[in-house]
Amino acid sequence: MPTNQGFQDNTPAVIMSSKQSLPAPKSVDTQSVLKRLQSELMCLMMSGDPGISAFPEEENIMSWKGTILGSTETVFEGMEYKLSLSFPTDYPFKPPKVKFETACFHPNVDAFGNICLDILQDQWSSAYDVRTILLSIQSLLGEPNISSPLNTQAAALWSNQEEYRKMVLKLFKPAS
Amino acid sequence: MASGVGESITSSSTQFQSSSASSSNANNDAGSFECNICFELAQDPIVTLCGHLYCWPCLYEWLHRHSRSQECPVCKALIQKDKLVPLYGRGKTTKDPRSNPMPGFNIPNRPAGQRPETAPSRGSNHFPHHGFGSMAGSFTFSAAMSSFIPEFFSVNGFTNGARFGAATNFPFGFSNSIHGGHAHGFVHPPTHGQQADSYLKMLFLMIGVFVILTLIWA
Numbered sequence: 001m002p003t004n005q006g007f008q009d010n011t012p013a014v015i016m017s018s019k020q021s022l023p024a025p026k027s028v029d030t031q032s033v034l035k036r037l038q039s040e041l042m043c044l045m046m047s048g049d050p051g052i053s054a055f056p057e058e059e060n061i062m063s064w065k066g067t068i069l070g071s072t073e074t075v076f077e078g079m080e081y082k083l084s085l086s087f088p089t090d091y092p093f094k095p096p097k098v099k100f101e102t103a104c105f106h107p108n109v110d111a112f113g114n115i116c117l118d119i120l121q122d123q124w125s126s127a128y129d130v131r132t133i134l135l136s137i138q139s140l141l142g143e144p145n146i147s148s149p150l151n152t153q154a155a156a157l158w159s160n161q162e163e164y165r166k167m168v169l170k171l172f173k174p175a176s
Numbered sequence: 177m178a179s180g181v182g183e184s185i186t187s188s189s190t191q192f193q194s195s196s197a198s199s200s201n202a203n204n205d206a207g208s209f210e211c212n213i214c215f216e217l218a219q220d221p222i223v224t225l226c227g228h229l230y231c232w233p234c235l236y237e238w239l240h241r242h243s244r245s246q247e248c249p250v251c252k253a254l255i256q257k258d259k260l261v262p263l264y265g266r267g268k269t270t271k272d273p274r275s276n277p278m279p280g281f282n283i284p285n286r287p288a289g290q291r292p293e294t295a296p297s298r299g300s301n302h303f304p305h306h307g308f309g310s311m312a313g314s315f316t317f318s319a320a321m322s323s324f325i326p327e328f329f330s331v332n333g334f335t336n337g338a339r340f341g342a343a344t345n346f347p348f349g350f351s352n353s354i355h356g357g358h359a360h361g362f363v364h365p366p367t368h369g370q371q372a373d374s375y376l377k378m379l380f381l382m383i384g385v386f387v388i389l390t391l392i393w394a
Contacts, residue, residue, distance in 0.1 A: 035215075
């Protein structure tokens, strides 16, 4: 319960600042987005999924930071990747923009951290949430789609898992 | 401006507190009744054929403004509008402010439930049509006969009734089925055994009537 208490104390301040920084969207609409993000946050904190976490940034509940741990028995094992999630005002009808903040050497992640994942684009569904997005990205790490790579070098190296692991370790820079 | 911001702060923080209280309860109690889009207790609840629950405004918005094909957000099954089922609970219907989440974007009324015919009443269920028909037929027939020979018929009917009725432990069944057959038949629908009895009685009555008729004309 102490985490819950902290969360309750914390979040109104988050909402407060988000109200100021939002570019004056429709109030009714924003209310439902805020409610949904709050219930997602609550759900994430209660569920305690191993290997994923997310929390709103200090300034803005429409913008979250997430972390993903590389799954065991993949070349990403033990790596911790930070991501940014930016929610549109018509969330959840539109997907959030999700990017890797930590450089990630992966066939479906480009040099800027953009992710090529269908559920973040045309296969988005409003039933998805932060938790399912992070879990999807976590499983994408271990099961890349080699046929449409953003990072062709990573796609080419994927078949050699030993070399790939070395590359991952070499390129990994913990986020500052 | 400053006061406007202040107002929105207080309203949203109180809102948050109430919603956090309700959703922590909801996790335990009402989680199965949360809309799959807004994650709140479903308002104007509607269920797809694949069984997924939504607020009608949420589902409408998804289907009409965002979904490329009309598919269920949870399982991607095709959603046909005429196959949606509204849920009518017992609680009072309060107007939800979210029922029009997009100003200037009209959401039509929730589709109505498809109501099958009213279940047939129990009485007519236990009273097969042919049974009723033959009964009515003989009733009109005997009524016609009784108009020809009222005295003979009524005497015959009564005595027959007493005799066969006693034999089947159903003293008034026979005369009932003839003289008051219609009304009594509906109020106390006969069981199968009783029906067989009444067919038998009808047969005996017919034979009796013909015997009497032949006696008269002979």
